[in-house]
Amino acid sequence: xxxxxxxxxxxxxxxxxxxxxxxxxxxxxxxxxxxxxxxxxxxxxxxxxxxxxxxxxxxxxxxxxxxxxxxxxxxxxxxxxxxxxxxxxxxxxxxxxxxxxxxxxxxxxxxxxxxxxxxxxxxxxxxxxxxxxxxxxxxxxxxxxxxxxxxxxxxxxxxxxxxxxx
Amino acid sequence: xxxxxxxxxxxxxxxxxxxxxxxxxxxxxxxxxxxxxxxxxxxxxxxxxxxxxxxxxxxxxxxxxxxxxxxxxxxxxxxxxxxxxxxxxxxxxxxxxxxxxxxxxxxxxxxxxxxxxxxxxxxxxxxxxxxxxxxxxxxxxxxxxxxxxxxxxxxxxxxxxxxxxxxxxxxxxxxxxxxxxx
Numbered sequence: 443x444x445x446x447x448x449x450x451x452x453x454x455x456x457x458x459x460x461x462x463x464x465x466x467x468x469x470x471x472x473x474x475x476x477x478x479x480x481x482x483x484x485x486x487x488x489x490x491x492x493x494x495x496x497x498x499x500x501x502x503x504x505x506x507x508x509x510x511x512x513x514x515x516x517x518x519x520x521x522x523x524x525x526x527x528x529x530x531x532x533x534x535x536x537x538x539x540x541x542x543x544x545x546x547x548x549x550x551x552x553x554x555x556x557x558x559x560x561x562x563x564x565x566x567x568x569x570x571x572x573x574x575x576x577x578x579x580x581x582x583x584x585x586x587x588x589x590x591x592x593x594x595x596x597x598x599x600x601x602x603x604x605x606x607x608x
Numbered sequence: 609x610x611x612x613x614x615x616x617x618x619x620x621x622x623x624x625x626x627x628x629x630x631x632x633x634x635x636x637x638x639x640x641x642x643x644x645x646x647x648x649x650x651x652x653x654x655x656x657x658x659x660x661x662x663x664x665x666x667x668x669x670x671x672x673x674x675x676x677x678x679x680x681x682x683x684x685x686x687x688x689x690x691x692x693x694x695x696x697x698x699x700x701x702x703x704x705x706x707x708x709x710x711x712x713x714x715x716x717x718x719x720x721x722x723x724x725x726x727x728x729x730x731x732x733x734x735x736x737x738x739x740x741x742x743x744x745x746x747x748x749x750x751x752x753x754x755x756x757x758x759x760x761x762x763x764x765x766x767x768x769x770x771x772x773x774x775x776x777x778x779x780x781x782x783x784x785x786x787x788x789x790x
Contacts, residue, residue: 577696578696579696586731
């Protein structure tokens, strides 16, 4: 079961507009997909008789401010325990349509990982049982890991300039 | 054996006689408190590991009276905050402090507890003195056990010299009011 076979199988099943950006980094296959395809794709990979990608290793958010059409992304790391093959699936959304369907129906571990992606990037997951902040204080009104804040906040009161030789 | 340096502690000022020693109650209470401080190890990060070393046989903080670490705030004398306190943890820390009975002292061990340390970020509380009053700050990242013991000895000095019922004093009440306590 090579990366070539996986890529070809996915394109054959879902089509080229929905599975694109196929690259192989250090032996790891990356494919990019769309919000409509992601849930059917996950179920397909889960139930596939040969591939058996039944382990969700990680679910992470990401922010690329330079690319407005592909600004916020959700990266899924899948692992096939039987075949020992890993697969990365990327899903990009822009700021206006920042909702992504939830994966909690298939993988229970996606619950907290999606909450983390929401907490830090503001990516909402529709259908999530508890779409709330998980790691930050509940009354925080911004999403910290977005790359749209200055490196040093001019209004902070945490450190006094005099102590830092400014 | 003859060149061993033996340190003796002076007795507090008082009237000594055959079979009795009379002195000020405050002095004796201060001595009792200082030499039996039961810490509440609020160990969150790396400084907690240094505390574990301090509590171990080599550095042995139980020589100073803290034989029993109390994890119940009600029975603890000194709250030792060791490690990074996140903003989400701050209300918990305040709750633990409120549960402590008088007299109580607070040591802030390590750079993160004193001032947020190197973590000047959205999630770290920039010093526990933003939520609770602190008596002794022990800087370091992490401070060596000798430094933690030095800070502990300073708490002992405070405990020895403090008035017996400082909770009644105006200064203390003003301090607590500034933190929004009581």
